Amino acid sequence: MRDLDAHETYHPDKNRLHEDLRNLADAPLALAEVYPGPYGVVGFGEGWWPAELAREWIPAALVQEGTQFVLQGGYDLGEAMGAGLFAEAGGARVVRIGFGDGADVEIPPHPLAAYRYLQYLLHATGQHAEAEKVRQAVAREKEHLVPEVPTEQNPAKLTAWNLVERTPVWVVSDRYPELARAAQQVFARVAKSLSISPPPAGLEFFITALEARHEQGDPLVAVVLGDDERTRLAVEILGTRVDTIVELPPPQAEGLIAETMAYWYRLAWVSYYLALMYGQDPGDQEVLSRLRDAT
Numbered sequence: 478m479r480d481l482d483a484h485e486t487y488h489p490d491k492n493r494l495h496e497d498l499r500n501l502a503d504a505p506l507a508l509a510e511v512y513p514g515p516y517g518v519v520g521f522g523e524g525w526w527p528a529e530l531a532r533e534w535i536p537a538a539l540v541q542e543g544t545q546f547v548l549q550g551g552y553d554l555g556e557a558m559g560a561g562l563f564a565e566a567g568g569a570r571v572v573r574i575g576f577g578d579g580a581d582v583e584i585p586p587h588p589l590a591a592y593r594y595l596q597y598l599l600h601a602t603g604q605h606a607e608a609e610k611v612r613q614a615v616a617r618e619k620e621h622l623v624p625e626v627p628t629e630q631n632p633a634k635l636t637a638w639n640l641v642e643r644t645p646v647w648v649v650s651d652r653y654p655e656l657a658r659a660a661q662q663v664f665a666r667v668a669k670s671l672s673i674s675p676p677p678a679g680l681e682f683f684i685t686a687l688e689a690r691h692e693q694g695d696p697l698v699a700v701v702l703g704d705d706e707r708t709r710l711a712v713e714i715l716g717t718r719v720d721t722i723v724e725l726p727p728p729q730a731e732g733l734i735a736e737t738m739a740y741w742y743r744l745a746w747v748s749y750y751l752a753l754m755y756g757q758d759p760g761d762q763e764v765l766s767r768l769r770d771a772t
Contacts, residue, residue: 481631487753489758490753494749501589506596515542517535518545522557546601557573574597575594586766618746632726640751648702656740666748683718687715725740
């Protein structure tokens, strides 16, 4: 198995995704004016999760006055283009963010685009203080996740080792909006690997879905994010149904959105290191460009 502290391990990273991960909190963002409210937001493709996070301060999906944000993240088969028609008919201003036809604000396709969509939405709705909390949380995470931090001191490398030749089952506190699905997405795209995001009735799923196979030695690992009554019960249930349980410590973050995004950023690094351990390029594959063109 490859050594994550050895330079040659990083040769498969042809797209230099480690630079994008390292610079995410400090990279320049598209400048956002503050648009008039009320606000609505819908998201597609790479923009689906930022739209869900935005429910914390933008409860409406569609509005007919104020500003309607459409996050055009691809793979939508034309739905994004039609999403603003309702808002436009009522007189709302439609702002399309992302890529493709009609985008007012360009955010190129990228495995880390969720952070950029979220930051734009925060600034565009006047949530500058919240945006800075998110940036600071990601910057703090970076300090102990980058490649030069040796494995024994690097939580992302250590977690990646626990996931080798195992399938993660995301056990996420209900406190974090849609983080399990976002984890599944970034893990697939960067680690090039399968993981399991349980349905909303997670406790029932953990008891029933793993019962028939856990004695057959299915290589599963429960990855726990957050501590509440449900995650504690899940850990108790999964103790006899998975190979091991990895509980990720909470990030140093102020506020729910910042904490959620910091967890996601840490998992992006975990996914990056796991891809390298498998000898895979953690960056995007050409087939995704063709898929975007087709949809």
